[in-house]
Amino acid sequence: MTETARTARETRNIARRFMANVRRGVEHEDVADAVYENGGLTGRYLIMTFISAAIAILGLMLSSPAVVIGAMLMSPMMGPIVALGFSLTLLDWAELKQSLTALGIGFGLALLVAILLTVLSPLKEPTAEILARTRPNFFDLLIAVFSGVAGAYAVIKQRGETIIGVAIATALMPPVATVGFGLGTGDLLIAGGAFFLFMTNLVAIALAATLTATFYGFRPRILERPQPWRAVAVVMVFALLSAPLALSLQAIGRESRATAETRLAVSEIFAGADSRVTLLDVRSEGDRISVSALVSTRALVADAQARLRERLDAALHTSVDVVLDQIVVADPQAAARAVQASQISAPDPIAALRNRLTEAVPFATDAIMLDGQGQRALILLRPDAGLDLASAFALEKALQGRFEGVDVWVTPPVQPFDSVALGDPDAVARSAWALSRWRASPAVRFCRPEPAPEPIEGQTPQPGAQEQFVAALATAGVAISGDDGPACRRGDSNLARIALD
Incomplete structure (x- = not known):
């Protein structure tokens, strides 16, 4: 008997004694x-x-x-x-x-x-x-x-x-x-x-x-x-289960890395602006990664979204869909204090949703109210929240994107409202939004609106700036109480002068 055969026999005997x-x-x-x-x-x-x-x-x-x-x-x-x-x-x-x-x-x-x-x-x-x-x-x-x-x-x-x-x-x-x-x-x-x-x-x-x-x-x-075939069959079943689960784990790993890279990139892009990431949502589906972020900052960075997309594309070696909203605030670190709020899940789901909204709104509020089903939320901002109308409008859009299934309304404090540039679609949308949140019935005076463009034969005539503004107010549920708003000043053109009742 060769040495190899003797060793193999002894190994089998040891294995038999162990199994016994x-x-x-x-x-x-x-x-x-x-x-x-x-x-x-x-x-x-x-x-x-x-x-x-x-x-x-x-x-x-x-x-x-x-x-x-x-x-x-x-x-x-x-x-x-x-x-x-x-x-x-x-x-x-x-x-x-x-x-x-x-x-x-x-x-x-x-x-x-x-x-x-x-x-x-x-x-x-x-x-x-x-x-x-x-x-x-x-x-x-x-x-x-x-x-x-x-x-x-x-x-x-x-x-x-x-x-x-x-x-x-x-x-x-x-x-x-x-x-x-x-x-x-x-x-x-x-x-x-x-x-x-x-x-x-x-x-x-x-x-x-x-x-x-x-x-x-x-x-x-x-x-x-x-019989060896039984063990092989079991291993094959495990392998079939492992494939999709391993892909899921890989997606979770990509999301974790994208989250870390986003926070690092934002801290560098807003290095001199004293900023804070208030909301961050990262999703990985197939080969695509989408990043949605809301940054509280003392000063806006004009090309922040493009720079963030470029940084993430290079770091993650894939194309990343990036949406970056910015809010100008007096104290960006208020977000850090909000994140430190209680993480304990409340037995009451309405209270749990209210806690999540509180964590997501790092600004001074008078109240955060929800209906009995948790389908609508009303957030009343305080005057010292440090948000102008544009920032409050952006905050509401970001919250609605994060809390799917919940109709979130952000109500900014009532403030002087002078005029609206009818040629600026963003200004028109923000104005209609603010008036609807305040439940106002404003008096409006149009200051020499530019005439609607001449209709082109065969095409539907496009409404002028005045008609577009009135339609935006109607869509937002705002009724005009009259057309006797503040008087137009010399040089005013294509403006809507607003007086709150």
Whole structure:
């Protein structure tokens, strides 16, 4: 016998002795009976599924981590999933059918409960707890794999206390409840992402349990020795799951890097202006990255958006869509003080939304008011907020872009309002906006408006500047109380003189 063959034989003997020690004391038939008993469809399983699904969806809508963890602990879905893994190991088709039936009925019941409570609830805005379960990544797959190994080990070694940690780690019920929330609100992106997370957890746990059971010597009676093809099949399934999850993780990594690069670039672009990033939203979809930022600054930087886009394109080696809004304020560091506001999620979702708005508005306000459904918000700025009309107008547009589904109104303090340049579309839009926020019925006098252009034959005549201004006021809900505004001065041309009632 050669030295190589002798070494290989000794290695195999060591491996056999190691596996014998590992499997010593494992009663395969008793363990399989216990697994199948906990993985079947019973009255207790249905009741606990119903209760845990109700608690999960309520906790998600309230954005309460403590309530969501309670639903995780109560969820009985771990039993059928581990039973599914063992039935695959033992090639027990009857038990496989039983565990799949229990999983299917449990999933349907939980989904029905979540949809019903979502439809009946006035809370329709996705919370942080809901959004956290809509973008699974490769790390979620690893968590599910290790949780499946731990669950199977706990069953085989009868370590019941380990199951509690497994239940929290895998969080099987909250993704199902999130699917129900997405379907109940008609948001298929939320429903699809959460369903992908649930399926990732289910498949990964079941296959990890299969590998663990095989390691401990569980196999069909017709197969006295382990078959390599079974392990290869499991690895291939893991590989198929890993591909899309790895892409999701890569997208999250790109967003994190883009966020850091944006903050660094803004600090350099506004180096001499004493600025602060007040709002920042970064999204990565495919090969495209979009960045939306709101900067509070003492002085405007004319080419800031173009410079930021150029910096991000060079740093991220891809084309970046950039929207940069600037607000001139007296104290940009007020944003830092606002960010230090309480981060604790309030049980009341309306209070939670109010806290988020408070954090997003780093300026002095008289009040931040919301309706009972959290669909409309009114922010009353104080005179010492340090914002002119243009900055307050930009703030409202930025908040509406960030808080999708919430109609945000920013009301600036009433201030002297002299005239409007009818030839400036931005000035006309800001003026109509301010008058509507003040609920004013102004008196208007038009100062020698420029005549409308001569109509071109075959084309619809275009309204003049005066008609455009009146139409903008009407669209904003502003009614003119009369045409006896302040008198026009010498040299006034194409202006609208405004008098507030």
